[in-house]
Amino acid sequence: MKKQSVFERIAAAPYVAWSAMFIIGPLLFVVFFAFTDANGSFTLDNILSLPSYSHTFGISLGFSLIATTICLLIGYPLAYCMSRMSERARNVLTILMMLPMWISLLIRTYSLMALLDNGGLVNGFLTGIGLPKVTFIGTEGAVILGMIYDFLPYMVLPIYTSMTKLDRRYLEAASDLGCNSVQTLFKVVLPLTMPGVISGVTMVFVPSISTFYISQKLGGGVFDLLGDTIERQFQLADTYYIGAAISLVMMILILISLAIMNKFSDGGEDIIV
Amino acid sequence: MNKEVLIRLNGISKAYDGETVLDHIDLEIHDKEFMTLLGPSGCGKTTTLRMIGGFETPDEGDVFFDGKRFNDVPPYQRQVNTVFQRYALFPHLNVFDNIAFGLRIQKRPDAEIKTKVKDMLALVNLKGFERRKVSTLSGGQQQRVAIARALINQPKVLLLDEPLAALDLKLRKDMQNELKNIQHQTGITFIYVTHDQEEALSMSDTVVVMAHGQIQQIGTPTDIYNEPINAFVADFIGESNIVDGIMLDDYRVKLAGHIFDCVDKGFGKNEPVDVVIRPEDVDVVATEKGMLRGLVTAVTFKGVHYEIIVDVKGFKWMIQTTDFVAEGETIGLSIDPDAFHIMKKSEFSGMFGDYSSFSDELEKLSDVTEEIEEE
Ligand SMILES: Nc1ncnc2c1ncn2[C@@H]1O[C@H](COP(=O)(O)OP(=O)(O)O)[C@@H](O)[C@H]1O
Ligand SMILES: [Mg+2]
Numbered sequence: 001m002k003k004q005s006v007f008e009r010i011a012a013a014p015y016v017a018w019s020a021m022f023i024i025g026p027l028l029f030v031v032f033f034a035f036t037d038a039n040g041s042f043t044l045d046n047i048l049s050l051p052s053y054s055h056t057f058g059i060s061l062g063f064s065l066i067a068t069t070i071c072l073l074i075g076y077p078l079a080y081c082m083s084r085m086s087e088r089a090r091n092v093l094t095i096l097m098m099l100p101m102w103i104s105l106l107i108r109t110y111s112l113m114a115l116l117d118n119g120g121l122v123n124g125f126l127t128g129i130g131l132p133k134v135t136f137i138g139t140e141g142a143v144i145l146g147m148i149y150d151f152l153p154y155m156v157l158p159i160y161t162s163m164t165k166l167d168r169r170y171l172e173a174a175s176d177l178g179c180n181s182v183q184t185l186f187k188v189v190l191p192l193t194m195p196g197v198i199s200g201v202t203m204v205f206v207p208s209i210s211t212f213y214i215s216q217k218l219g220g221g222v223f224d225l226l227g228d229t230i231e232r233q234f235q236l237a238d239t240y241y242i243g244a245a246i247s248l249v250m251m252i253l254i255l256i257s258l259a260i261m262n263k264f265s266d267g268g269e270d271i272i273v
Numbered sequence: 274m275n276k277e278v279l280i281r282l283n284g285i286s287k288a289y290d291g292e293t294v295l296d297h298i299d300l301e302i303h304d305k306e307f308m309t310l311l312g313p314s315g316c317g318k319t320t321t322l323r324m325i326g327g328f329e330t331p332d333e334g335d336v337f338f339d340g341k342r343f344n345d346v347p348p349y350q351r352q353v354n355t356v357f358q359r360y361a362l363f364p365h366l367n368v369f370d371n372i373a374f375g376l377r378i379q380k381r382p383d384a385e386i387k388t389k390v391k392d393m394l395a396l397v398n399l400k401g402f403e404r405r406k407v408s409t410l411s412g413g414q415q416q417r418v419a420i421a422r423a424l425i426n427q428p429k430v431l432l433l434d435e436p437l438a439a440l441d442l443k444l445r446k447d448m449q450n451e452l453k454n455i456q457h458q459t460g461i462t463f464i465y466v467t468h469d470q471e472e473a474l475s476m477s478d479t480v481v482v483m484a485h486g487q488i489q490q491i492g493t494p495t496d497i498y499n500e501p502i503n504a505f506v507a508d509f510i511g512e513s514n515i516v517d518g519i520m521l522d523d524y525r526v527k528l529a530g531h532i533f534d535c536v537d538k539g540f541g542k543n544e545p546v547d548v549v550i551r552p553e554d555v556d557v558v559a560t561e562k563g564m565l566r567g568l569v570t571a572v573t574f575k576g577v578h579y580e581i582i583v584d585v586k587g588f589k590w591m592i593q594t595t596d597f598v599a600e601g602e603t604i605g606l607s608i609d610p611d612a613f614h615i616m617k618k619s620e621f622s623g624m625f626g627d628y629s630s631f632s633d634e635l636e637k638l639s640d641v642t643e644e645i646e647e648e
Contacts, residue, residue, distance in 0.1 A: 169357055173361040
């Protein structure tokens with residue numbers, strides 16, 4: 001590796017300081033609390049108590065995997081179609097995709113709640129046409145729908161970006177070598193847009209597995225996800241320690257899944273043009 | 274050439290945003306022919322090739338393949354393969370998988386794919402490169418992978434779009450020979466695009482010279498060189514002095530104030546014409562023996578010969594001679610009757626042929642800009 005010049009080091013200093021304070025610092029605190037008890041002495045009790053939360057880990061992982069998969073199944077074809085539209089249509093759709101990202105997630109979740117509530121718009125419509133009400137809030141479906149609704153743009157945009165970067169010549173070469181459009185999609189487009197898929201999956205999976213307000217608002221308090229548990233532990237001041245342990249394990253889980261995905265796309269970095 | 278016509282372009286026109294790029298192209302390509310589309314950058318060569326490959330549809334006119342109308346047949350259903358201008362090798366596949374791509378799509382058995390890829394790698398001199406990533410290959414190697422990837426499908430026609438443009442001179446020469454050999458060995462029809470006239474002349478059975486979206490001339494390399502149809506072709510192919518002349522009668526042409534014997538006929542009496550005289554066809558003689566007389570304004574040593582610029586009554590000629598003459602010397606020029614090539618006046622008359630602004634450096638500069646434009 002190239003040796004850094006003095007100037008480069010000075011220029012990087014503020015960033016290093018910032019990272020130390022706001023990224024490394026909190027991480028260290030998490031690790032610290034995860035391995036200490038109320039007296040501040042080292043203990044493994046926090047970690048060892050985690051098996052009693054295995055149900056929470058289970059449903060969090062399950063919900064976020066389902067939400068991520070559905071986002072991918074909706075997002076990939078959507079991004080593919082967008083990339084093949086006329087420039088105007090493309091720009092309009094991109095704005096439509098980005099617009100919700102400018103609104104606070106919390107507000108978006110509340111608005112979905114307003115739609116799905118027992119006295120909400122959807123049920124109002126259903127009763128209006130003479131159908132019975134449906135209870136959405138408090139079901140698995142509502143929580144997963146909330147995740148999809150909140151995070152879908154984060155799946156579409158990176159995939160769309162890698163689609164637009166995809167050189168047309170590769171598509172022409174595939175066609176030249178005998179691929180119809182479906183074969184081109186699977187043999188060329190999909191592998192070459194893998195980097196976009198990886199970042200899309202990451203950007204949906206990570207917030208999904210750590211969310212707490214979606215399950216609180218749309219789950220009606222029925223589901224205790226990882227985020228809810230951590231939040232509660234931190235809110236009840238003297239149980240920082242369990243919360244930190246859960247956070248630590250969750251972080252490790254996320255890192256492992258990211259590593260697996262990167263392996264899966266092996267050589268992905270060469271593809272990014 | 275009596276071989277059957279494989280591809281026929283019939284009155285093909287194409288415009289982008291109202292800008293005409295191809296203007297009624299008529300072209301017949303014969304089986305097993307090595308045909309080259311030659312012309313300056315932007316004249317429509319690539320577009321013509323893409324019509325044959327199926328990547329563009331003509332606004333007007335028809336493409337026939339083996340006598341069948343082909344306009345709306347998509348590329349993947351054409352027995353045509355392409356070596357793209359910058360190769361377009363798949364970055365996610367290694368050399369083996371790139372070359373095997375077409376056969377895999379055809380769902381050929383693995384054993385067959387293995388042998389064929391091996392044969393192809395041998396053909397393009399890349400034995401042992403199977404597992405290499407394409408991004409680690411040099412330009413010349415990538416280019417050969419691109420050729421192998423196309424050839425393995427045993428197409429009827431191989432389209433090559435400036436495949437050697439990115440290579441340095443030495444490698445380019447080697448690859449020209451290799452391509453020519455491959456074409457002989459496989460018997461596949463090659464349609465080759467280049468803006469390099471030397472490449473076109475040395476490789477092709479037939480050269481198609483294009484300018485401004487129109488075909489100027491179709492012929493063998495010898496025909497194109499010796500009998501250019503107009504000033505554009507004469508200027509584009511090799512060096513030439515293109516002089517205004519008047520055809521006094523059959524076999525008699527007047528230029529630069531002198532009446533010469535020539536071997537051309539069939540023009541009107543006193544018809545104004547363009548006359549081509551190649552630099553190597555002018556003899557330097559003693560002043561009193563010369564048909565024309567001129568002042569040497571520049572001398573460049575070229576190894577085999579000297580290239581001199583001679584001012585004859587204000588028109589600068591380029592002449593190649595093995596005798597040394599000095600700058601500032603007045604010399605006589607003598608031209609044999611069969612050295613004249615007479616052409617009808619055309620839209621290109623007067624645009625080319627004078628070497629008054631000529632210098633080697635300028636020529637090199639313009640080559641470089643051309644290459645940059647290609648990028
Ligand atoms: N897809 C396109 N859209 C607009 N203009 C194009 C397109 N393809 C080619 N052209 C234009 O058509 C002309 C001919 O292009 P091309 O066939 O690539 O020339 P050549 O291969 O001889 O250099 C150029 O002026 C080019 O800018
Ligand atoms: Mg071109």
